[in-house]
Amino acid sequence: MKKITIIVSMLLFAFICKAHLIDRKNSQRVRISVVYDSTSPIDTLLLEYLEHSWDRLPGFKFIPAQSSKHSHYFDLVNQEQIAYISLSKPSKRTRYINFITRFISEPGDDVTINILKDSSLFNGYSLKFSGKGSIKYQCQYDLSKTSEKTMKQFYKQPNYTIRNRLIVKDSIYYKYFLINLESQIKSETKTYITNLSILEKYKNRLGSFMYNLLKAQVYGSLEDSNISHLIFPYTQVKDRSLIPQYFAEIENSLLNTYRHRYKPDFKQIPDQYLTLSGNYISYIIKRTADTIFDKKDHYGYLKSNFRGILRDRLIAAYFTRYYFEKENADINVSDALTFVKTDYCKSILQSFNNSLKSGNLAYSFELPDSSGKIVKLNDFKGKVLLIDFWFTGCSGCRTLADQMRPIAKHYETNNRIAFVSINVDQDISKWKNSIQSGKYTHTNSIDLSTGIVNGKRIINYYKIFAYPTVIIIDKKGKIITGSPPEPNNPSSAKALTDLLDRSISED
Structure with missing residues (x-):
């Protein structure tokens, strides 16, 4: 009888454990x-x-x-x-x-x-x-509709006056940016005030945790939008030929306008909510990394001014975005690994020792094209190789394909460069249909797929987490960059072709 009782107790215990695991998963x-x-x-x-x-x-x-x-x-x-x-x-x-x-x-x-x-x-x-859980979705939807009204107002390119390849100080271009920045900041502040009032209406139904997190999102959205509105005209003016004293004058005017904006007080929000706020993380990274504010040691600023999980996330996010663009990144990542404790943040920092570092050997891939023929990295020896990674349904991948068409066309008679598009879909038929649609690749590209056994090794090797990702490899099979200029405007498209031209001409 005792033995039966023990068996029943063990079965009951096992059932309770299983039920607990099911409940936890549910x-x-x-x-x-x-x-x-x-x-x-x-x-x-x-x-x-x-x-x-x-x-x-x-x-x-x-x-x-x-x-x-x-x-x-x-x-x-x-x-x-x-x-x-x-x-x-x-x-x-x-x-x-x-x-x-x-x-x-x-x-x-x-x-x-x-x-x-x-x-x-x-x-x-x-x-x-x-x-x-629908209340928080409805609240976020109401907040997003307010923000959408702001975004729709500002999508036009300015005209500007050029004389002898120099932007004239009093041109429409110059005036447009200053006036528009002021208008954008005012509009963002209005959106912010409206969104705070929307959030207050939902406060009692959201609960303390979600209310504070969405408040961090609203605060972060204001500052993230304002820093973006500043960075755009600043970089547009800086990228063009401009007499130094004119640039200094425009720069000061833009910065003064930005500095006089309304600033939310993030000290009102505990770090536990800022840590989870994507908008706040985005703002701090842009504010820290951009050279507009002339911080000589961006990493040092993050290390010294934040603590705990928030610092871990900010440092990981910073290097995720800027590792390939900042000097001393290797040294700083090694230093960060001595104090970062959050597991996934440590994993991210450790990944920057991967082979996307300039000068490292590229991954020696062997992948099939749409006919089943195996294409190898060695097939391109002696050529500069531009590889883009994409998947079906990726809007950014479609945009990149559009931007790359004129660049690939420019090099179509040059046998010292090749363009390879690598798709990561699991479904081969979906990949082939996407190629035939002409939306994700261009006629000058060599189309390959990872949708086979071991095909994902190239993705894991380069630790690619977002798409599209573009890698440029030199004629000796070494990485030139894993973060080339994005061809999303004439200036950056020229920067990309200049980089390719230099790489092609090198022995």
């Missing part, structure tokens, strides 16, 4: 259901999931939708205290229509998003949220 589960009106069916939805709200980090992934009539749903397990999710659909007119962008989710959320046609809104749709 408590971490997040389900996002999407329901749309029958008159506006949606064939494809994309859900982006970020555990830490930083690009190029582990935790970034796309979750496939499971579909039924007039609806889609996504299931994921949220391993962290929060995650950031984005929801979009492909569009022929604008490439992608974004429904939600980096909304904060929590373990246990079970939210239904109702998508309705609404021609009065910018993207043509309105959203309603219901279910467990």
